[in-house]
Structures are given as structure tokens and as C-alpha cells.
Amino acid sequence: IAGITQAPTSQILAAGRRMTLRCTQDMRHNAMYWYRQDLGLGLRLIHYSNTAGTTGKGEVPDGYSVSRANTDDFPLTLASAVPSQTSVYFCASSRTGSGANVLTFGAGSRLTVL
Amino acid sequence: AQTVTQSQPEMSVQEAETVTLSCTYDTSENNYYLFWYKQPPSRQMILVIRQEAYKQQNATENRFSVNFQKAAKSFSLKISDSQLGDTAMYFCAFMKLATSGTYKYIFGTGTRLKVLA
Numbered sequence: 001i002a003g004i005t006q007a008p009t010s011q012i013l014a015a016g017r018r019m020t021l022r023c024t025q026d027m028r029h030n031a032m033y034w035y036r037q038d039l040g041l042g043l044r045l046i047h048y049s050n051t052a053g054t055t056g057k058g059e060v061p062d063g064y065s066v067s068r069a070n071t072d073d074f075p076l077t078l079a080s081a082v083p084s085q086t087s088v089y090f091c092a093s094s095r096t097g098s099g100a101n102v103l104t105f106g107a108g109s110r111l112t113v114l
Numbered sequence: 115a116q117t118v119t120q121s122q123p124e125m126s127v128q129e130a131e132t133v134t135l136s137c138t139y140d141t142s143e144n145n146y147y148l149f150w151y152k153q154p155p156s157r158q159m160i161l162v163i164r165q166e167a168y169k170q171q172n173a174t175e176n177r178f179s180v181n182f183q184k185a186a187k188s189f190s191l192k193i194s195d196s197q198l199g200d201t202a203m204y205f206c207a208f209m210k211l212a213t214s215g216t217y218k219y220i221f222g223t224g225t226r227l228k229v230l231a
Contacts, residue, residue, distance in 0.1 A: 031217060042224055092159075097218065
């Protein structure tokens, strides 16, 4: 089934630890995104990538880094986790080009930083 | 900067009734796209409906339809014949092509809809 796979589904992490959230898509979409979802704040963009080899900062990039070595994978790394990074993280992808480029989302990763 | 506002944090509706979720946005752009996404308790985000700003005709997908008022910058979602499975968080989203070449999506804060049996 075509789509986006995120791992882990859920994780509890001690503050100061490093954590990588994995995201893989099999739709050959050029663009990929990482959002965090917090109650009352909706979805906020952390980082994005328009195509393999390029990345950009979104609305809330501090404390996070990403890489895009190939089309399919877009991992999100928290170098030193802090409690304010407790959230649900969604990876998404879309095709690029003209038209209404619909976002396809993964199932999310719930991260708790203690 | 673009903003998307969903002024109804929570709503409820009786099964088989009709409910309308409101969404307003602010932009100086003329070409853009609007979406409604549904997030059920499973957490998976699912596209409900989309609307191209250049189209005057309101989009419809089965029981879901929108009332797109471009001049008023309003994009409400109407759910007819509500079903228990419609219980979810609903997000309104605005999308445009940014000058950087990125497709920029802005999401509202969501409306939690509960369908009552």
C-alpha cells in the first residue's frame, strides 16, 4: 500500500538525549515535510524538503535538523531533546508542480520528553 | 503573512443532521488552494475536500461540501447526514506556491467535531 511510514509510533525520551524520527515514502513525491501538532496550535511546519539533497526551515525549526539523502527518506533529528519538544510529529509528502498538491500524511509519532 | 482561523474549537451534531464548520483566512494572493483535512481518533490525517481559488463552483465530495466565498476569504465545510464515523478533528488549510519554490501550507488550529448517536 502506497504511503508514508513513520517510526517509532510512540517514544518516551529523557531530556538531553538524541532522537531520530524516521519517515519513508514510496510514492516518489518530491516534497517532504515535518510538522508538529500541539493542542490549540494546530500543525506547525518544522522543516521541509523540495527535492532530494535540499532542505529548508519552517516555522519552528529550532532544536531540530533534517536530511534528505534520497527521494524516499526524510529523518528528523532532535540533537538534545527538551520537554517543550513533547508533541505529536507528522511527516508528510506531496508531489510538486502546478495544481492542488495534496499532502499525504504518515500516522504520526508521539514523543514525550521527560 | 497568511493566516488561517478556525473559530470553533469544538462542535457537536446529532447523527443524520447537518453541521457547518467555519474557516476564514487572510491572504493577498489571488491563486491558492484550500483544503479540509480530517483527523479521526486513529490520528491519521485524511483529505476531505479541496478547492481551487480560481474556481467559483464550490467543491463537493459525497456528503461533504464547501461554501467558498473568495471575497470574504471564507471556506466553510458542510457535512450532511452526519455519521458517527465523522467524529474527528477537522483542519482547514491554505496552500500556495511560495517565492522560494516551496509549496507553503498553513493550517488552522482545528475544530473537534463529535457526532452524537
